[in-house]
Amino acid sequence: MNASPGGPATAVPSTRSRPSRRLLRGITVVASCLALLAAAVVVGVRALDEEPTVTLLANWTGEDEEHFRQAVIEPFERKYHIHVDYQGSNAESQVLGADVEAGTPPDVVVLTGPGELAEYARQKQLVPLEQLVETKDFGPSWALPLADGHVYWFPLKADLKSIVWYPADVGEQQRARAVRRPAEWCVGMGSGATSGWPGTDWIEDILLQRYGTQVYEKWARGALSWRSPQVREAWKAWGKLVGAGGDRELLRRILKTPYQDASRPVTARPRGCTLEHQASFIRARPAWQRADGRYVPSARLIPGATGTHAWEVSGDLVALLHATPEATKLIRHLASADAQQAWSDRESGFSVHAGVRPAPGGTDPDWRRSLARTLRDPHEARCFDASDAMPPAVRDAFAEATIEFLADPGHLEDLLHSLDTLSGTRDLTWLPSVCDRRTP
Incomplete structure (x- = not known):
């Protein structure tokens, strides 16, 4: 899913007291x-x-x-x-x-x-x-x-979405170590009404890099079950990378941080995070400008990627x-x-x-x-963001499910079952294609 810039955004509800209905009505x-x-x-x-x-x-x-x-x-x-x-x-x-x-x-x-x-x-x-x-x-x-x-x-x-950003002074060996440390990933799930979409980008890209364009397109067009082994493993791989269900303080930071602020710790001293899986537009954020952000194709860092990557x-x-x-x-x-x-x-x-x-x-x-x-x-193989290509109801449920999964990955089967049920609803509009027709 793509970003919706502007305004404060969090992935968790506010706990502030609300004004009275009479005042609001006035x-x-x-x-x-x-x-x-x-x-x-x-x-x-x-x-x-x-x-x-x-x-x-x-x-x-x-x-x-x-x-x-x-x-x-x-x-x-x-x-x-x-x-x-x-x-x-x-x-x-x-x-x-x-x-x-x-x-x-x-x-x-x-x-x-x-x-x-x-x-x-x-x-x-x-x-x-x-x-x-x-x-x-x-x-x-x-x-x-x-x-x-x-x-x-x-x-x-x-x-372009299938990329991972890192500071210019972080070498290849440092990146390889950081990949397997959840705290090294800069993640923010907040985006107002569309909170959770950064998680959908992760899962989509893992599926694409591990299983290729045909599996990705079949799923994005509603023809592959959410409970298929490929889709299920993509969720689990993402959860392992970012520490789903683990350190509560880390998860609280991920869920409460707006996506556009996720990179702020990159320039902190000591540095708070090193890698960000995010689209090309994020390079305009002040933190990546100060860190002289560079990128590497996500296929080089995602565990289990085939090496013949396509681009989301x-x-x-x-x-x-x-x-x-x-x-x-x-x-x-x-x-x-x-x-x-x-x-x-x-x-x-x-x-x-x-x-x-x-x-x-x-x-x-x-x-x-x-x-x-x-x-x-x-000559490059490209696939459109799968959640953006899905019917709006499925897209929104997917984004919400990523937030629930982060908090409790034990609910994965229930979440995937619900997404399957929703995707099977009659009269939904699915795109005929999301990947370049020339891709294998």
Whole structure:
């Protein structure tokens, strides 16, 4: 599962006292009135100016939102004289679900989950993109045709996941020793409404590196039991690496730490942890910048990996809900090489657009150039993040189960049985493929 940046996040519930229902109700009413008044003022001003507008929902907040506005949105607004009404939320799935149910969805959305988008496509909420976007610029593994033959999304940003970060001054022998010491792993399971997804990334990657793309894809498409020997062993291997059910203080730290803060101990004195299994976006965190973070393919460190590794990847995927003239212009802009290049150059992510080129003069650091090459190399085997590709209900249950497993690995069989039962529910939407079709 991909990250949802912005805001505090923990994997355990808060114990603070809560205000009274009457007070909350009063605050809610006042806040709602103020929000409606503000919205009315904005709508009125735009109506007077006759300013065309397109609404966009994504998960970028804070510095990422600022980069996105500067590199992508503002050039579009200047060129087309169309205002982009942008909403950034670290709970965008919940926001989108509520908006769709209320009949007021945004024109354009950026989501990390193709499984979620596939469900919206089945509900006829999404507009096919073949007439608007050159899908061949991204390749079939990124702009995936569904069973009806249509393409409903393309990536604006991509990340590599099958990697382990370490400080530049930590050598190969130190890394080999650290792998088998749970306290040496920098792990944070917190992510607000999506807490637990770092654990799903671990289990997915272990399965991929141990058993290959065919087993991984079969499982990610709902055709392999959660209680299969391969999936069960992937859970157990992860539990052993990070100390599931062991040291209570270590587990408390793992469960309470937001994923974006997991690397902080890397720069502590003495150093609090050494290795982090996390996607390429984490290199932007201050701790890894100070530690001059380097990476190694996870296949070199995961016990039992076959050595012929594939890469787990993720992406922020653009989809269209309303084909207004303004929205279709924005879709074409977001899919263009220029917009993708501008976003990539801000180092907020990577683009897999065929027209995007590396920074001129070799100005990118080595780690960034090598990550970009791997994401775009046609000879590399890549599989999309399995939990992101699963139906939303299964994805969310998977993330919750990782938290329960960490606290008590003795419940593994019950957790896997529940996930099997949920995955067998009728009318779930599973993707036809999650790995490159050229992979063995």
